[in-house]
Amino acid sequence: MNTPHTKSVVSCTINGNATQFLADSGGTLLNALRDDIGLTGVKEGCGTGDCGACSILVEDRVTCACLIFAPEAEGATIVTIEGLAEADHLHPLQETFLEGAALQCGVCTPGFLMAAKALLDKNPDPTETEIRYALAGNLCRCTGYDKIIRAVQDAAERMRENA
Amino acid sequence: MRNWYMDYLAPTSVEEAVGALAAQPDARVFAGATDLIPQIRAGRPEPGLLIDLKRIDRCTTVTKTDTGWVVGAATPTSRLTEDPDFSSTLPGLSEAAGLIGSDQIQNRSSLGGNLCNASPAADSVPAMLVNEVRAVVAGGNGTRTLPVGDITTGPGKTSLADDEFIVEFEIDAPPPNTGDAYLRMIPRTEMDIAVVGAGAQITLDADGNCAAARIALGAVAPTALRVADAEAALVGNPINDDTLAAVAAAASAACNPIDDKRGTIAYRKQVAGVLAKRAVKLAADRAAGTNANGAH
Numbered sequence: 001m002n003t004p005h006t007k008s009v010v011s012c013t014i015n016g017n018a019t020q021f022l023a024d025s026g027g028t029l030l031n032a033l034r035d036d037i038g039l040t041g042v043k044e045g046c047g048t049g050d051c052g053a054c055s056i057l058v059e060d061r062v063t064c065a066c067l068i069f070a071p072e073a074e075g076a077t078i079v080t081i082e083g084l085a086e087a088d089h090l091h092p093l094q095e096t097f098l099e100g101a102a103l104q105c106g107v108c109t110p111g112f113l114m115a116a117k118a119l120l121d122k123n124p125d126p127t128e129t130e131i132r133y134a135l136a137g138n139l140c141r142c143t144g145y146d147k148i149i150r151a152v153q154d155a156a157e158r159m160r161e162n163a
Numbered sequence: 164m165r166n167w168y169m170d171y172l173a174p175t176s177v178e179e180a181v182g183a184l185a186a187q188p189d190a191r192v193f194a195g196a197t198d199l200i201p202q203i204r205a206g207r208p209e210p211g212l213l214i215d216l217k218r219i220d221r222c223t224t225v226t227k228t229d230t231g232w233v234v235g236a237a238t239p240t241s242r243l244t245e246d247p248d249f250s251s252t253l254p255g256l257s258e259a260a261g262l263i264g265s266d267q268i269q270n271r272s273s274l275g276g277n278l279c280n281a282s283p284a285a286d287s288v289p290a291m292l293v294n295e296v297r298a299v300v301a302g303g304n305g306t307r308t309l310p311v312g313d314i315t316t317g318p319g320k321t322s323l324a325d326d327e328f329i330v331e332f333e334i335d336a337p338p339p340n341t342g343d344a345y346l347r348m349i350p351r352t353e354m355d356i357a358v359v360g361a362g363a364q365i366t367l368d369a370d371g372n373c374a375a376a377r378i379a380l381g382a383v384a385p386t387a388l389r390v391a392d393a394e395a396a397l398v399g400n401p402i403n404d405d406t407l408a409a410v411a412a413a414a415s416a417a418c419n420p421i422d423d424k425r426g427t428i429a430y431r432k433q434v435a436g437v438l439a440k441r442a443v444k445l446a447a448d449r450a451a452g453t454n455a456n457g458a459h
Contacts, residue, residue: 004167005168005170006168025169026169026209047201048201048204049197049200049201049264049265049267049268050354058270061239061241063267063270064267067195067196067267067268068196069171069196069215071173072173072217074173115266115267133353136266137264137266137267137268
């Protein structure tokens with residue numbers, strides 16, 4: 001069994017809120033978000049960076065929370081799926097995923113949404129190929145990918161119209 | 164001294180990191196942790212001290228110099244692939260870095276980590292070899308600069324001492340009429356580990372003949388390797404079917420691969436020849452100024 005881990009207080013901003021938590025030195029940010037901070041929208045799939053279910057934004061860049069040590073979050077600005085909607089208004093990606101039935105069991109969905117947001121934030125009009133590459137780090141075992149790709153295209157169009 | 168607990172440290176200077184690394188034998192430096200965390204999950208012993216290099220400015224700074232670039236060893240590879248100047252000058256190296264996992268991974272993965280994880284299949288390594296990238300290594304005995312090819316010694320093994328780590332890489336801008344390329348064979352289009360990788364840097368003379376050639380292979384031997392015989396087959400010659408066939412033969416002959424689920428020995432040797440040839444052709448097209456597309 002592994003040795004015990006030290007803990008340290010980490011201050012960061014999560015979904016716009018100043019947050020402090022006690023970080024396990026060898027624990028992952030994924031476990032801290034889910035178990036200590038209560039943001040269970042972040043899902044654990046593989047735990048090794050292959051499936052993308054735990055995708056979050058750190059400094060506006062999409063990363064796997066399972067591949068970040070919890071103390072690394074010191075000073076960071078983090079956005080999780082819980083920070084995607086604004087009050088009662090779903091993000092256009094959330095709307096088009098629902099309208100297009102781009103999910104079934106939903107475990108991969110938060111990760112897909114965060115990866116898609118990272119893409120559309122830097123490229124408002126991506127080609128289908130660009131979307132497929134940008135979402136290559138996210139695995140879905142239910143829907144197949146076509147509905148997801150179409151939902152991202154629809155959201156991009158909606159966001160361009162409202163820009 | 165070895166601690167009975169696991170700790171985390173984020174030093175802000177190279178000296179602080181070297182001191183911490185030297186003081187604890189089971190300390191480990193990391194950048195993106197994209198290999199380290201899966202290894203721990205798979206049962207490798209946890210380090211007693213995690214040393215995060217990303218708060219050291221030199222380790223995460225990309226600087227353009229008079230002769231090329233200095234790239235912090237812990238810089239996320241997405242910073243390189245998104246840099247239009249870097250990517251247009253060194254398209255092969257940029258594309259190799261862009262093949263390391265998904266966007267999620269590339270926002271964390273680094274050239275230093277890709278090299279020091281010492282996987283024979285690391286995509287950035289053949290591209291660094293053909294660009295003759297140098298690693299600036301800090302340790303208890305000071306700083307030394309050595310070729311990237313001198314770092315890895317076998318799968319998972321490096322020549323670095325326990326108290327050493329790579330601070331940054333020195334990457335020369337290519338000379339005129341030079342192009343580089345890196346191509347990877349995988350059975351799908353993304354998110355896989357190289358069955359074979361091939362890098363090339365080609366310099367053309369005024370007549371379009373090959374003035375200088377550097378060719379390297381990955382995933383076909385315990386470490387990535389330069390293929391001197393393939394380079395010799397090109398220098399002073401035109402790049403045509405005959406010389407490319409000699410490149411392919413030399414590349415296949417240089418392989419010392421393993422049989423595994425990704426490919427057999429015979430398959431890897433065959434593909435190494437094909438990829439080496441294609442990488443040379445792409446690098447030569449780039450050297451000639453032909454707009455050539457590489458890996459996706």
